[in-house]
Amino acid sequence: MQDKTFLMIPGPTPVPESVMLEVAKHPIGHRSSEFSKILENVYQNLKYVFRTKNDVFVYTASGTGAMCAALENLINEGDHVLSLVLGNFGNRWVKIAQSRGAIVEKIEVETGAVIDPEVLRKRLAEDTEKKIKIVTLTQSETSTGAANDIKTLCSIIREHGALSVVDGVTSVCAMECHPDEWDIDVLVSGSQKGFMIPPGLAFLTANERAWKVYEECKHPSFYWDWKAYKKSVNENSTPFTPAVNLITGLDKALEMIKKEGIDEMNARHKRHCLALRKAIKAIGLELVVKEDKNASCAITSILPPEGISVPDIRSTMKKDFDIVVANGQNALKDKIFRMGTLGFVCDRDLISAIGALEATLYKLGYNFELGKGVATVIKELKE
């Protein structure tokens, strides 16, 4: 039905009406005092959401832009980077590091698994010469729905002395993340995720240790250059003409997040994901991430039942129920489907999504106890 689409992909995600109404306003001058006031608010509230005392930079870019903004301010040709890879987005760090001439080593796990802290500890202990300058990692791997124990991993990295650079693109807002307490040196995220605004903005925060490495960077990229953004944050400004409409939308969305509370927002995402996982199992489907403790609170990857194809599930969900779920990426295409519960998602959405999934599987001839998924969600949400 027209205008009824509900996005359950890992971004873009649903946007609240009050945010869209801000986005819909005619752009104002980015050097006006009016816009400066909005930026002041935004910069302040981003610190709250990122749980950091450090500045949070706002880039006009896709989430990948912030990933570039991390490494392109840190890496010199020939630097050693260790990348902890859970899937497609972990590999993106590898590609960005290589594009700057870094020597990249990977620790890679199979689909749905997470990094074993002991494996990391062992590898870093071997690096007695301290050649490894940067370790890249992912909190919530969007391609599989697996989530690393960032706190433990970053404490191991800190012990070694390398810089930890964390992809929080889908995790910030959805999952607990404490860069200052957990020794995360650089953390990035994107707007069309937990932030509940349309795509086009990306965020980065870096601590003092990261700034020291920045100072050694021979060719920081002009567009992402931290120094220019740092100066702008101090002046409630931006270095270049930003996506004004998205920033006014972000201002509204951050107010909403503050009102809900970041702890409460994290808890809501966790509740939803755990309920979804139970319901999927109750229906008899298999999850890509086996253990709850390794599951992302933003996105859940599911294997289709035997004999039913991912494209059929996706097209029926869309056609019959106006719900968009994501396909797998690359090698996982048509092997799994992914349901996002990211950002502006309430309990009703979860119930209707599981109901629609049940109806879809029922239509496609899957043999299961109809209603068991919804019953499970209802019970779980009441816990």
Added chain:
Amino acid sequence: MQDKTFLMIPGPTPVPESVMLEVAKHPIGHRSSEFSKILENVYQNLKYVFRTKNDVFVYTASGTGAMCAALENLINEGDHVLSLVLGNFGNRWVKIAQSRGAIVEKIEVETGAVIDPEVLRKRLAEDTEKKIKIVTLTQSETSTGAANDIKTLCSIIREHGALSVVDGVTSVCAMECHPDEWDIDVLVSGSQKGFMIPPGLAFLTANERAWKVYEECKHPSFYWDWKAYKKSVNENSTPFTPAVNLITGLDKALEMIKKEGIDEMNARHKRHCLALRKAIKAIGLELVVKEDKNASCAITSILPPEGISVPDIRSTMKKDFDIVVANGQNALKDKIFRMGTLGFVCDRDLISAIGALEATLYKLGYNFELGKGVATVIKELKE
């Protein structure tokens, strides 16, 4: 008055209602067939507006992003770049080139002047060893309102053999620009200018000669990498999650441009700028760019009358008439003010702007024949 602001700055510029209504819609999935169709349209129509047979890439970024996307796909450390500088934005090319380790030489002119083709010809003739790999230039210098004769300059560059990289951020849509016929090798622009949409998108087109230099680039920047965008254009897709809402707005704006016709749109801008310049002179104010043939059709820089300050002019224009005009940048701050006539501007807007400027100067005590500016505009527009 609330919601009455009219932007006469060189971006953001006024946005048509039908474009804002597209921007205001809830984001759709960027991998959906629906969005792919929009992209197909957009890529096709951008070729029309850019007057090129080559692909036009769409970056989620400020206009400066497209400038980085030009040089960060071409320059290796130690490359020689010649930058033709009319002002602040000409200098931006210098900074970007330097950030990649290039050796940059400048030909710089005084405020309001343009590059003398003979000076360029002489400098390039001296380069018998063909050390100069890239020449950067600006069609319309936003900080002064001066416009180069790109056609002549690029033909001289082609004769030498260097690559011409042109900033068309404020000029594309506003001024005639024929990259294929004029031997422009790389041309960039931004969305919040003549394209009549909010800021957040940037455009780049490169020809075969530029692609050959790209192939030699050791470290193309991951986010701007031409190869990834080329592949995406062929698939009616984007490499990363784009600013979906701005692209649906762009789709609508490009349809409007096509309907008006790009030649007609250029002519409208030229008519407006020439009428504005005559009116300014009729009021007795001085223009920064002395000759019409060197004037940008996007932005006009004006010296305030003696004894009246730029901040007073700007604040009165804003407070009394809800018109925002720009201050000068850097050393020109408070020395000049700039009036943009870029994008969604009709004859009525021009009349009201000159009327408001007259009223402002009248209020601030400037002694002149009231009404002469408006009379001049009316007569000029009728020509």
